[in-house]
Amino acid sequence: MLKNRFETIFFDADDTLWENEMFFRQAEEKFAELLADYTDREGLQQLLWQKQEDNIPLFGYGSKTYMIGMTDAALELCGGKLPEHIYYGVKKIITDLAFHEFKLIDGVQETLEALSGHYRLVVATKGDVTEQMFKYRRSGLDRYFHHCEVMENKDEKNYLELAAKNDLQPEQLLMVGNSVKSDIAPVINVGGWAINTPHDVVWVHEMMDMPESDRILIVQNVKEIVRFLL
Numbered sequence: 294m295l296k297n298r299f300e301t302i303f304f305d306a307d308d309t310l311w312e313n314e315m316f317f318r319q320a321e322e323k324f325a326e327l328l329a330d331y332t333d334r335e336g337l338q339q340l341l342w343q344k345q346e347d348n349i350p351l352f353g354y355g356s357k358t359y360m361i362g363m364t365d366a367a368l369e370l371c372g373g374k375l376p377e378h379i380y381y382g383v384k385k386i387i388t389d390l391a392f393h394e395f396k397l398i399d400g401v402q403e404t405l406e407a408l409s410g411h412y413r414l415v416v417a418t419k420g421d422v423t424e425q426m427f428k429y430r431r432s433g434l435d436r437y438f439h440h441c442e443v444m445e446n447k448d449e450k451n452y453l454e455l456a457a458k459n460d461l462q463p464e465q466l467l468m469v470g471n472s473v474k475s476d477i478a479p480v481i482n483v484g485g486w487a488i489n490t491p492h493d494v495v496w497v498h499e500m501m502d503m504p505e506s507d508r509i510l511i512v513q514n515v516k517e518i519v520r521f522l523l
């Protein structure tokens with residue numbers, strides 16, 4: 294059903310091309326250790342999620358927003374006075390997260406290698422431009438891709454803009470990604486097609502039930518998509 298239908302394939306990046314969420318979970322673990330004298334883990338996790346949700350609409354996605362959320366949570370837990378070692382501890386956790394941790398997902402390299410001569414491949418990610426472009430260049434995957442789009446968000450409006458910018462009709466969109474909420478549902482809603490590559494670590498913010506559509510394919514590993522596309 295997918296062969297000979299598309300010229301361009303869009304790939305999500307975080308948790309589709311490279312690991313991301315596991316590093317955020319590890320950062321939360323480090324944050325819990327840093328704040329161990331002030332609260333228990335359970336209370337801290339809830340507070341942190343709430344602070345993240347408060348800040349995303351203002352500052353978008355990415356680790357800088359996470360730093361604001363962590364700092365807000367720490368300030369509250371420390372009774373309105375943030376000790377220097379806590380502030381710099383948070384900053385180190387975030388710097389390590391954004392610029393040191395990197396791991397490609399199994400199967401990605403050979404999948405892109407197989408598809409790149411047959412399709413125009415484009416990265417469609419959301420988040421902080423500096424951070425996402427840093428990961429994109431560092432990945433070494435840029436040789437397979439035509440370009441990388443860093444989107445402000447991934448709702449229906451953003452996907453219609455993505456199609457228009459790439460001179461495509463919405464029904465010519467084929468998106469590959471791990472997130473039902475960001476990579477699958479909005480693409481289906483505008484008339485496009487989607488391949489879901491589920492990841493076992495899902496951010497609470499991204500949780501959503503899979504919509505019903507015959508324009509969705511679900512695979513367990515990204516390398517399975519090659520036989521549906523070539």
Ligand SMILES: [Mg+2]
Binds near residue numbers: 307308471
């Ligand atoms: Mg993703």
